[in-house]
Amino acid sequence: xxxxxxxxxxxxxxxxxxxxxxxxxxxxxxxxxxxxxxxxxxxxxxxxxxxxxxxxxxxxxxxxxxxxxxxxxxxxxxx
Numbered sequence: 001x002x003x004x005x006x007x008x009x010x011x012x013x014x015x016x017x018x019x020x021x022x023x024x025x026x027x028x029x030x031x032x033x034x035x036x037x038x039x040x041x042x043x044x045x046x047x048x049x050x051x052x053x054x055x056x057x058x059x060x061x062x063x064x065x066x067x068x069x070x071x072x073x074x075x076x077x078x079x
Contacts, residue, residue, distance in 0.1 A: 010065075010068055013064070014061045014064055014065055015061075017057075017060055017061050017064050018057045018058065018060065018061040019057065020057075021056060021057040021060040021061070022053045022054050022056065022057030022058075023053065023057075024053075025052065025053035025056040025057060026049045026050050026052070026053030026054075027049075027053075029048075029049045029052060029053060030046075030049045033048075033049070
């Protein structure tokens with residue numbers, strides 16, 4: 001798919017998907033880690049949650065782009 005053929009609406013949707021999935025994944029990983037401590041107090045670097053969250057977000061955005069690219073031309077006007 002040519003970069004010029006990828007609409008700005010799809011680009012913004014892909015960006016929103018990346019940000020929301022990354023944030024939700026990082027939050028979920030942090031919550032799961034906190035629950036697994038079972039009352040013990042320990043510290044950890046936030047990058048241990050942010051980096052996997054960003055990777056998951058990138059994979060979700062790439063999957064969205066592949067799905068849009070293989071679904072063929074569609075009318076984005078909503079008509």
